[in-house]
Amino acid sequence: MKIPKKLKIGSVTLDIKLTHPDNIEGGCGDCDVINQVIRLNSDMSDDMKAFTLWHEIIHAWNTTLEEEKTDAMAQMIVTVIKDNNLYE
Numbered sequence: 001m002k003i004p005k006k007l008k009i010g011s012v013t014l015d016i017k018l019t020h021p022d023n024i025e026g027g028c029g030d031c032d033v034i035n036q037v038i039r040l041n042s043d044m045s046d047d048m049k050a051f052t053l054w055h056e057i058i059h060a061w062n063t064t065l066e067e068e069k070t071d072a073m074a075q076m077i078v079t080v081i082k083d084n085n086l087y088e
């Protein structure tokens with residue numbers, strides 16, 4: 001999956017930044033809606049970057065959804081995209 005530089009999510013356009021894991025709360029990625037940025041751990045595999053990006057997109061949509069539900073939704077989206085060859 002191509003990791004975009006920016007994503008419009010609802011009414012907000014967020015920058016997508018690949019960065020060192022030391023700069024990320026939680027290690028894999030984080031979503032800062034106020035500063036309009038999603039950060040992804042640059043050391044992760046492409047599959048983990050895709051999963052984490054979807055996880056953070058879901059957070060951007062719904063900041064109150066629990067982590068387990070966010071993970072389950074992200075995993076479902078990534079699996080459907082991959083199993084149907086929807087990635088470039």
Ligand SMILES: [Zn+2]
Pocket residue numbers: 055059067070
């Ligand atoms: Zn999360």
